[in-house]
Amino acid sequence: MPTPSQPEFWNKRYLSDDTPWDLGAIPTDLRAFLKKKGKGAKVLIPGCGTGYEIKAFAEAGYEVTAIDFAPFAVERARRLVGPALADRVILGDFFQHDLPGDSFDVIYERSFVCSLPPDRRPAYRDRMAQLLKYRGLLIGYYYYNKPSLLEGPPYGFAWGTADELFSRYFLLVKDEPVNDSLPLFAGRERWQHRRRTSFQD
Secondary structure, X not given: OOOOOOHHHHHHHHHOOOOOOOOOOOOHHHHHHOOOOOOOOEEEEEOOOOOHHHHHHHHOOOEEEEEXXXXXXXXXXXXHHOHHHHXXXXXXXOOXXXXXXXXXXXXXXXXXXXXXXXXXXXXXXHHHHHHEEEEEEEEEEEEEOOOOOOOOOOOOEOOOHHHHHHOOOEEXXXXXXXXXXXXXXXXXXXXXXXEEOOOOO
């Protein structure tokens, strides 16, 4: 049986429309963020899924790269964004794909880290730190709930564990409750910005 660490697991979910994490729209907090135009800044969307946010970032002036390892998700995203942006959606493994380091101004998180088993979180943090420029922003939505390996995904962060994880490379500069969460995340989701520090191993 496929596990959440394998593309087959997620491909099956997309093929059966079992996607309770998919808002089908642009979240309110992101819309507010995008009012400040990107003016050519580079943004990465890992685990992009259906990719509603791709066009929103592009229309705000960002140079977008999106990646997902579930083929059906990538097919949907390419259809949604249309020919002009389809080549910006990569079929590949975020952790293994040849993405240029220190090159992104913004990385956008939406239901990606909570899809990963908790033991993958240090690798997630390290990869984000590798790809973001100094003072670049890791922005997005983080799910806080005691993680259960039997019930997930999604796998939440227990309170305090996200601070402990990210403080190695990031400074938390915004932390607000989310008012338009999906039922799956309602009452347990935070909109957060973390700025890349100069720390290097």
